[in-house]
Amino acid sequence: MKQADCYQLGEVIKTHGLKGEVSILLDVDFPDEYQNLESVFLEKSGNLVPFFIDTIQINGNKALIHFEDISSLDDAKTLVKSKLFLPLSSLPKLKNGQYYFHDLVGCDVFEAEEHLGQVKEVIDLNGNQLLAVYTGEKEILIPLKDEILTLVDLDNKKVTVELPDGLLDVYND
Structure with a gap:
């Protein structure tokens, strides 16, 4: 195994x-x-x-x-x-619309129509889960919360997010 x-x-x-x-x-x-x-x-x-x-x-x-x-x-x-x-x-079978965190790895992440990057891993920091999204040159950490992840489409490997104001500013130099 x-x-x-x-x-x-x-x-x-x-x-x-x-x-x-x-x-x-x-x-x-x-x-x-x-x-x-x-x-x-x-x-x-x-x-x-x-x-x-x-x-x-x-x-x-x-x-x-x-x-x-x-x-x-x-x-x-x-x-x-x-x-x-x-x-x-x-793993126990899930109901429609539910997913396991490992299912998100490899999904493309979008805010509105803007492609932010791809999920490389889910990080657990003392019970706070974060999506580690890589844009090619940098990593963006996005809190894994229902109010932020507005759509998870596992069939198309796509996650749509609505980020809190200023989150991306932290990662822009």
């Missing part, structure tokens, strides 16, 4: 107890949908390695997981700061 074929579910933030459990910070909108996970991929040395789940308890945006073959505190310590991934194919 390649990382490009996956999405990040969360990250191991610390160990829990002495029997190999770990605490996970989940980076998903609906954590309870993952209550019945059987396995995940953990990033280890740049590779995705499958880990099978013995038990999982979800509480808000955190989970307590005990993986098969991880039976001690020392084993669990090796997992701290590892990112957890799942295949894109396992």
Whole structure:
């Protein structure tokens, strides 16, 4: 499994107890949908390695997981700061008009008829999501808010925005 074929579910933030459990910070909108996970991929040395789940308890945006073959505190310590991934194919289906942030990457961004650039990535800064739009010579960061993104057309890879007054002035010398 390649990382490009996956999405990040969360990250191991610390160990829990002495029997190999770990605490996970989940980076998903609906954590309870993952209550019945059987396995995940953990990033280890740049590779995705499958880990099978013995038990999982979800509480808000955190989970307590005990993986098969991880039976001690020392084993669990090796997992701290590892990112957890799942295949894109396992993403829950969305309703019409909804999209995942990774769907925006590669879309052309327009304000009115002016082409601003192309989305290269979605950046999360402490819960504030930004579109990193590259114009060729510079990067523009656009807040990912419903009132700013007025139209998302994934079929045509086009995003229309209505930017707050002065936002582009920050990027013009």
